Amino acid sequence: MPYAQGELMDHSDAGSQYASFALAEHLDRAGITASIGSVGDAYDYALMESTIGLFKTELIKPGRPWKTLSQVELATAEWIDWYCHRRLHGEIGHVPPVEYEANHYMESKKPQVTTTI
Known part of the structure; x- marks a missing residue:
């Protein structure tokens, strides 16, 4: 492993796919701490969503x-x-x-x- 147990964190919103037991168990087995942001907090993901939007617009969609x-x-x-x-x-x-x-x-x-x- 290139990281020590507990050094990685998966931070997500409160969507059902991220709050599932299956994901929590998978992260736990991999030594990754699960973190869920507060409900309705748009600022939690503004930077990431903006970057993903640029990624899709500038690379993914034009490359189809x-x-x-x-x-x-x-x-x-x-x-x-x-x-x-x-x-x-x-x-x-x-x-x-x-x-x-x-x-x-x-x-x-x-x-x-x-x-x-």
């Missing part, structure tokens, strides 16, 4: 018909690489997420000047 699972897997890996390293995101200053994150950590690691009176 997909002939094999391998095609989808490779295209997905390429899309994620592009999305994280080259796609410009307006919400974060028209830079790719990797650049935004790097800038954030560079700023947060700068020594802070303090004064005393």
